[in-house]
Amino acid sequence: MKSENKEKAPRAGERFPLLPKLIATSCGFGFLPLAPGTWGAIFGILVWLPLYLWASPMAVTLVTAAAIIAFTVAGTWASSVSELYWGKDPVRACIDETVGQWIALLPVAGISVAPWWEILLSLALFRFFDIYKPLGIRTMERLPRGYGMMADDILAGIYSAALLIALNLCMR
DSSP: OOOTTSSOOTTTTSOOOHHHHHHHTTTTGGGSSSOHHHHHHHHHHHHHHHHHHHSOHHHHHHHHHHHHHHHHHHHHHHHHHHHHHHOSSOTTOOHHHHHHHHHHHHHHHTOTTOOHHHHHHHHHHHHHHHHHOTTTHHHHTTSSHHHHHHHHHHHHHHHHHHHHHHHHHHHO
16 A cells, blocks of 8 residues: 655655646546545546447557556656655555556457446456555565556556456356
């Protein structure tokens, strides 16, 4: 779990630039009370859902994959900047959960009409792996700066996606 200001932030008290703050907090969802990581994952679903409802499965898959790549890069940068203002691995920086949730949604993206519960299951699986950090997820946090912040959630998303793929294969 993230905790606020594990280390003293070198720029604490200074003005945090808007762009990295918006990216790091998933457009401010990280400021919502109680469980900002869950809010970051929910933000990922809320942004993704209109695409899923109105685009073809191929388009959803491609756009989701492109968003994962783009926001992994931007999120790593913004998360690194957030540590300068808020300390190591701040709870408000939840772009890592947003990206991890998008990874968990990839198996659902390729299905033209997935049952609604698969979207909820992707959230539950992702949050399980993100919170409990089994199977090497915790070791990813040891990477420096934003890399560690992003890497553990990326791996949690991969494990969630793998389970959803297995579930969909079993249901065929």
